[in-house]
Amino acid sequence: EIEEIDDLIAQRLKAKLRKKFNVADSIAFELLESYEINVDDKTNTWSTGFTKGHFYTKAAHSDPNTSNLSEQKIDDLISRRMRARNDRKFDLADRIQCELLE
Structure with missing residues (x-):
């Protein structure tokens, strides 16, 4: 599962670098919905435990x-x-x- 998460985070970063922000947002939403993971771009970290949707x-x-x-x-x-x-x-x-x- 960690490998899948790392892969999605890498895909999201590539999308952001290519200025495909809708794709990056979509991946962030998938991380949140599927794994309850929030990616913080300001601190370059991700964390779990979000349940607000x-x-x-x-x-x-x-x-x-x-x-x-x-x-x-x-x-x-x-x-x-x-x-x-x-x-x-x-x-x-x-x-x-x-x-x-x-």
């Missing part, structure tokens, strides 16, 4: 949530948006993004 985390310095959406609903919408982008359903991804920004 996406690899985004709330910034430590962010303001309190003032939207009408619960944290759980926000996590769900982010997951749905990532899935839509991965499936190349960009209109749906854009609609979900608008919902998140309301």
Whole structure:
């Protein structure tokens, strides 16, 4: 399993270097969905244990949530948006993004 993960991470890096960011995002989503692995490009590390369905985390310095959406609903919408982008359903991804920004 580690070899498969390393291979996917290498494929993702190659995609990023070729500026194929949709491919890189798709591989990141596959790593998250299949192995619960988050790749952190800033630290060049990967870690496990993510169960929210996406690899985004709330910034430590962010303001309190003032939207009408619960944290759980926000996590769900982010997951749905990532899935839509991965499936190349960009209109749906854009609609979900608008919902998140309301």
